[in-house]
Amino acid sequence: MSFALLLIALVLLGSAAAAMLSRNLIHSALLLTGAWAGIAAFYLWAGAEFVAFAQVLVYVGAVSMVVLFAVLLTRQGATAAPVEFDSYKRVVGSIITAGGVGGVLLGAIFGTPLDVPAAPSPAALTVRQLGLQLMGPYAAALLIVGVILTVALLGAIVIAAVDKPEDPAP
Amino acid sequence: MLGSGILKGLGVTAKNFVGSYHDPARMVTQEYPDTPAKLPEAYRNFPFLVTENATDPMGTLRCVACQICEKECPPQCIYIEKSKDKKPDATGKPQLYPAVFAIDTAVCMSCQLCVEVCPFDAIKMDHVFEVAATNRFEGLLLNREQLAKPNEYFHQIRPTEAAEVDGRLTAERQAAAEKAKAAAAAKAAAPKPTTPVAGVADPGPASPRPATPKPAEGGTAP
């Protein structure tokens, strides 16, 4: 266990948990942005520079903005009322479920013999290699992702756009 | 074409930039405390008293303490006390003079009414505006000595009005002198040349600039 990984894990899990527990939606969104940045830090630590920067660009730069806009556009009333939890039953149920899933996952992790190379060779994946792979073997996937993004963009605009005949009754 | 307006605007500002270094006419900034402020001639702030002679301000005040300005002043910031005695004025005629003449500049509203009503052109509006004081009452209350400023100063701050005033005064004095002369002549032509009014009407103040009113002895203010 490296110290850096421990630090990243603490920040990451802490901000994610705080985001899920916070009663202030804006704080949740900002804390979650912190968690996404923490994930980028993990990628950086793992040597996947390109992915880390892409993660920051997409999550911290774009998704967080969309989330914040959504929060502000769907605010009820002028005051930012705290978002309460629904009921104890729900919270307890969800924690039990999550705990169960976590137990299963951890059990699986420690129960599986992973063949780890004794000394992991330093990953030497340059951006150039990555680009060549994307354009070579994965070109079709890249195109499909492009199409998905375009469709999602158009779909989001269509869904979020104001309907033309606004109902007169408020 | 999109962008042509932007280029034109950039040209204008570039011209401004270059011009600001070699064309002083473009610059509108006056660096005030370093270079004195250039005030327009008609600028007016607080009144001052015109004296005929710079060397003897108190002796040659044009003011005759008629107190019209004191009565006219809307905020009543002028305070005048008449003298008990008379002193010869610029033309040599004995006149009253203000024993006390004070203006409270904290109260003065620069309306220029005192100047309008003065029949003797004795009070005029000044160009000074740096009259800050560190106390609240005494510093802003200007007395006779502080108010008196020579006619040359008046010429300096607003030449046109000063020339006009001087011209008028000279004309009046000349007319008065001629009238006196005519009266004297008439008197002389009259039967017996008695000698009743010798020293008063004859003198030299017929000269246009009455800057030499002799009475040095009258200069000592009471």
Added chain:
Amino acid sequence: MSVVATDSFLERAPLLFRDWIVGHFPVALQWLVHHLLTITAILTVFGLFFAFTTIAERKLLARLQNRLGPNRSGLPWFRTLKLWGLTQPFADAIKAITKEDIVPAVADQVLHFLAPVVIVAFSLLGFAVLPFGRYLIPVELDAAILYFFAAGTATELAIFMAGWGSRNKYSLLAAMRALAQLISYELPLILSVVPVVLVTGTLSTRDIALAQGGWTWGVLPHWHVFTPWGFAGFLIFLVAALAESNRSPFDLPEAESELIAGHLTEYSGFKYALFFMAEYFGLTALSGLGITVFLGGWQAPCAFLEFIPSWLWFMGKLAGMIVFFIWIRGTLLRLRIDQLTRLAWQFLVPLALLNLGNAAFWALTSGWTGPLALARWAISAAIVIVPFFLLGRRLTAGYAPRTYRYAA
């Protein structure tokens, strides 16, 4: 390229100085000192650059409007020495630090405090990958361009934090405007750089700067801005960079006439100064990227000027860019919010996409020589100029040319 010119003492002087200092420390600490020195150098140089940018901006703006600008602040104890007011930024700094720090009672204390910290921290990150000279690049990253844009995104978050944390309607409105603006212009900004990445085939700023080396006949530099696609990309980059750094004519988030001071309304003293600083750091970093990507980085414009060290060329170009931005600020009026977004989505983005295709054409036809080279230039120029006219006409339809009914 003579060895003397490219490897002179001056060229290496900053590195030699750093190594000399690092050499005084024990080996175990050397890497730490090495990085700390780099950070300190960046902070010092660009802190001072920021300070003098503010005074330059004020003086230049004044001159552009036929005024004098600040020229009074001298030195303490030497009253007669005026120094043309060049010590003004230090006086401003002292004023900002000593002013009272006011936090609104209902503000979100944490976010209100964090916003200026975050914005300064992230606006400084971009400097890490800029090649300031032939041998002066703080961090050599394979994906430097991507890193640069990733580092810049957090400033948007900080602006939102400032706007929302202030609990002020004007601040929030400004924050929303800022978000809309920054998201809108992020796209043309990145799209304007992508053609360069396409042609040079690398994301590393060092390699991009190196790719622009060399001269035709020793005087015509091979900078990207001197190609049709590069020129168009540079213009798009300039506009987008202005908008990204919230500068006039795109300073809507802090439009004084409409929003008081935008997201800065509830900030005072040093926190306000931090926002100000971040804005200039962002502008400087973006200018640095523009220079690296389009204006040849640290390369000298002519072969015989190479004796001047490369980092001086970079700083000179940087100063030039800043002066140009100040000139723009002194000239243009603020856009309206709808004009702003229209300009981004209906003009810059389509043009940037076309320019990407243009760069692809340029890269594909790199073998054309002789008369074909002329054809290559003509086609490439047509690809950007024709859409520029068409899109521009659509954009300005109803606005320009403007007729003034009452003006003479």
Added chain:
Amino acid sequence: MSMLQACLVLSSLLFCVGLAGALARSNTILVLLGIELMLNAANLNFIAFWRYGPHPGAGTGVIFVLFAIAVAAAEAAVGLALVIAVHRHRKSVRLQDANSLKG
């Protein structure tokens, strides 16, 4: 515990946090954010296996993550557009309120 296992534990903990959040909260936006967290946790696994797996030279894990990020961005955009659309009709962002098919 090897490095790979540590990374996997981290990712599964993150997944559980996201899951608990998505289940416990009734605000649609928070649920969406919880799902995003779970997606990111899955991405962590890809990177961990790429880095500590037998073939770090092959970029499969990295490329998969890149695609996942792109798709997640699309998902977030559409999801939040849906939230806004639902909010316009129902004046609420609670999941339980959006329970009829007719808008």
